[in-house]
Amino acid sequence: DTGVSQNPRHKxxxxxxxxxxxxxxxxxxxxxxxxxxxxxxxxEFLTYFQNEAQLEKSRLLSDRFSAERPKGSFSTLEIQRTxxxxxxxxxxxxxxxxSSYEQYFGxxxxxxxx
Amino acid sequence: xxxxxxxxxxxxxQEGEFITINCSYSVGISALHWLQQHPGGGIxxxxxxxxxxxxxxxxxxxINIQEKHSSLHITASHPRDSAVYxxxxxxxxxxxxxxxxxxxxxxxx
Numbered sequence: 517d518t519g520v521s522q523n524p525r526h527k528x529x530x531x532x533x534x535x536x537x538x539x540x541x542x543x544x545x546x547x548x549x550x551x552x553x554x555x556x557x558x559x560e561f562l563t564y565f566q567n568e569a570q571l572e573k574s575r576l577l578s579d580r581f582s583a584e585r586p587k588g589s590f591s592t593l594e595i596q597r598t599x600x601x602x603x604x605x606x607x608x609x610x611x612x613x614x615s616s617y618e619q620y621f622g623x624x625x626x627x628x629x630x
Numbered sequence: 631x632x633x634x635x636x637x638x639x640x641x642x643x644q645e646g647e648f649i650t651i652n653c654s655y656s657v658g659i660s661a662l663h664w665l666q667q668h669p670g671g672g673i674x675x676x677x678x679x680x681x682x683x684x685x686x687x688x689x690x691x692x693i694n695i696q697e698k699h700s701s702l703h704i705t706a707s708h709p710r711d712s713a714v715y716x717x718x719x720x721x722x723x724x725x726x727x728x729x730x731x732x733x734x735x736x737x738x739x
Contacts, residue, residue: 547725553671558634558716558729572725605671619663619727621673 518542520622522608528628529598536594537625541610548591549619550583551607552576559607565591566613598629633657636717636730643737649704651733653717656698661720663727664691664702666713673716676702707737 521540529535541548546567551559562581563573567588577583580599585591595602605626609619634655643649653662664676677684677691679700684691688707693700704711714732721728 549726551727551729556731558718558731559673559727560729561726564725574726607671607673609673618675618678620675621665624671624673626671 520608520610520620522606522622522625524625525623526626526628528630531598531600531629533598534594534596535598535627536592537606537627538590538592539608539610539622540590541608542620543589544612545610545620546588546613547611548585549609549611550591550593551609553605553607553624554603559605562593595627598627600629603627603629632730633728634717634719634730636715636733638733639731640734641736643707643735645708645737645739647707647737649702649707649711649735649737651702651715651717651735653700653702653730654698655700655717655719655728657719657728658722659698659719660722662693662700663718663720664700665716665718667716667732668713676715704735707735709737709739712736 523538549564550562553559565585580596583593605624607624608622611619637652661680666674679693688705690703716732717730718727
C-alpha cells in the first residue's frame with residue numbers, strides 16, 4: 517500500500533497522559549500536514565512540514581502539542597498532559613511541493629481522552 | 631462566521647436523483663477542494679479547482695471565482711454516494727486548507 521498511513525488508528529487514554537501519533541506519508545512527498553477533526557465539524561489545520569522544516573503552525577497548536585519530522589519522512593505528533601477537549605480525529609496528509617494543491621489523506625487516528 | 635460555508639448541512643435523496651451541494655467562501659483563494667469522507671474517517675480528494683469546471687464520472691464540480699462560490703453535483707445518485715462531502719479552500723499565500731463543516735448526504739435505494 518503506497519498511501520498515507522497513520523498509527524495507531526485508535527487511542528484511548530486517561531486525562532493527563534501523554535500520547536504520540538505517527539504518520540508515514542507517500543514516499544516521495546515532501547510536504548506533510550496535520551489536521552484535527554472533532555465530531556460534526558470539518559478538519560482544522562494544525563501544522564505542516566516541508567521536508568524536516570516545520571513551516572506553519574496554527575494557534576490551535578498549544579504548547580502541549582509538538583510535531584516533528586526529523587528526517588523529512590515520517591512525522592510524529594505528541595500531545596502532553598491530554599485533556600478531554602483533545603478527543604478528536606487527528607488526520608495527516610501529504611503532497612508534493614510542485615503540486616501542493618493536491619493533498620492525500622491518511623485514515624486518521626481517533627483519540628479518546630477519558 | 632466561518633470562512634467556508636456549505637449548504638445544505640444534511641441532504642437525503644432517492645437513488646437516481648440529481649444532487650447539488652454548495653460552498654461559499656469569504657477569503658481569497660488559490661484553489662478549492664471537494665473531499666469525500668466515509669464513516670470511519672478516511673478522506674478522499676475528489677476535485678481540486680482553481681477555475682471553471684471539472685467532471686469525473688458522475689461527479690461535476692464548478693467554481694465561480696468572482697462570486698466566491700463552488701458547487702458539487704452528483705448525477706444519477708446511488709446509495710454508495712452516501713458520505714460527508716467537504717469543501718476546503720487553500721488561502722492565497724498559505725499552504726493550509728480551511729474546511730467547511732461538511733454536507734452529510736444519504737442516498738436511499
